[in-house]
Amino acid sequence: MTLQEVQELLEAQVLCGNDECLARSVRVCFACDLISEMLLYLKPHSLLITSLTNAHVIHAAQVMDAKAVLFVGGRRPDESVVRSGELNKIPLLTTMLLTFDCCGRLYEKGIRGDKQ
Amino acid sequence: MVDSLAYTPQITLEFEIGEKDFFVAGECASRVKKTLQQLGLKQDVIKRIAIIIYEAAMNVAIHATSGRLVVHVEPDAITIRTEDVGAGIEDIDLAMKEGYSTASYEIREMGFGAGMGLSNIKQCSDDLNIESRVGVGTTLNARVFFSDERRHEGA
Numbered sequence: 001m002t003l004q005e006v007q008e009l010l011e012a013q014v015l016c017g018n019d020e021c022l023a024r025s026v027r028v029c030f031a032c033d034l035i036s037e038m039l040l041y042l043k044p045h046s047l048l049i050t051s052l053t054n055a056h057v058i059h060a061a062q063v064m065d066a067k068a069v070l071f072v073g074g075r076r077p078d079e080s081v082v083r084s085g086e087l088n089k090i091p092l093l094t095t096m097l098l099t100f101d102c103c104g105r106l107y108e109k110g111i112r113g114d115k116q
Numbered sequence: 117m118v119d120s121l122a123y124t125p126q127i128t129l130e131f132e133i134g135e136k137d138f139f140v141a142g143e144c145a146s147r148v149k150k151t152l153q154q155l156g157l158k159q160d161v162i163k164r165i166a167i168i169i170y171e172a173a174m175n176v177a178i179h180a181t182s183g184r185l186v187v188h189v190e191p192d193a194i195t196i197r198t199e200d201v202g203a204g205i206e207d208i209d210l211a212m213k214e215g216y217s218t219a220s221y222e223i224r225e226m227g228f229g230a231g232m233g234l235s236n237i238k239q240c241s242d243d244l245n246i247e248s249r250v251g252v253g254t255t256l257n258a259r260v261f262f263s264d265e266r267r268h269e270g271a
Contacts, residue, residue: 036232039167040239044159052227059142063149063166065159 001026001109003068003091006047009109010095010102012070015082017091024091026067028114029106031099035060042066043114049102053077058084066090072099119263120192121155127189133176133200138226141173148187155189161262164240168196168258171233176200178223180253192266193242196258205248212238242267 004022007014014022030042031049035056042048044065050057053075061069068091071077076094077085085092095102129151131144145166152162169185176183176198183200205211212234219229238244243259261267 033227034230034232035227036171036230036236039170040232040236054226055139056142056227059139059146059170063142063145063170064163 001111003047003093005109006068006070006106007093009105010070010093010097012093012095015071015076015092015094016086017068017093021068021089021091024067027111029103029111030066030113031103038064046114047106047111049099051075051099053081055081055084057081058088058090061090062088068093070095070102072097072102119158121189121262127151129187131173131185133173133180133183133185133198135177135181135202137177138174138223141170141177144173144185145170152189152194157262161260165194165196165260167240168237168260171237172196172198172256172258174228175233175254175256176202178219178228179203183253192263193259193261196256196260198256199253200255201253204250204252204254205246206250208246208248 002023002025006026026047028043028046029049030046032038033050033052038060042064045067048061048066048069049072051072053071057069058081071094074096082092129148133140148169149162149166152165173185180200180202183198186197188195210216214235215231217229217231223229237258241258242261245257248254
């Protein structure tokens with residue numbers, strides 16, 4: 001499913017990322033609030049779901065080649081973090097939904113986790 | 117993608133890490149990753165190196181009063197070294213244990229301090245050496261080989 005479809009499914013708002021970025025497709029998703037765990041398990045081209053909004057999330061997503069980041073619970077990163085997402089071409093989205101509901105809705109649509 | 121570099125690049129990247137300079141760790145990892153991608157190294161090797169740098173630099177920012185990170189590119193391997201002045205590690209075996217952490221609430225709130233740093237570094241390194249003196253500081257040396265054969269010889 002495309003990021004655009006993820007946005008609609010999860011009633012999310014796009015913080016950065018143009019139409020071209022939102023047309024990217026996502027098949028794998030990873031949800032976590034620990035940076036070390038992201039560094040350990042985040043697979044390339046995954047959608048990262050997190051409630052952390054600091055600059056580490058963007059660095060971890062960039063280092064691990066994540067496709068996009070979704071912030072849950074209505075959380076919004078600072079403007080500098082959004083700029084960093086833009087600079088690294090990582091689309092950022094935010095939703096009022098919490099992690100469980102995001103994962104549940106995505107799972108229903110066939111999105112899976114990918115832990116080795 | 118290459119297992120060894122055809123030429124010997126004399127690349128040494130150095131970064132200063134100040135006390136509580138938390139966000140420099142991700143920047144170091146990010147910048148080294150971009151440099152290594154230009155050299156044409158394999159993605160999984162680059163990723164292991166970036167993870168070691170991220171965690172090692174973060175440890176310096178969290179636990180030391182000052183320190184630096186030095187990344188040296190050799191034809192068939194990379195060495196990552198952090199040297200810091202600070203509290204040091206009392207019991208290295210205990211610190212290596214996954215889940216053991218002395219990090220503060222502030223660090224945990226940031227998404228770190230789960231006691232996974234050193235075990236992540238160990239998992240990504242082919243060779244790892246840590247020396248520490250309590251009240252003086254810590255030196256960490258990690259090595260990552262580019263080819264799988266060298267990796268198994270070195271481990």
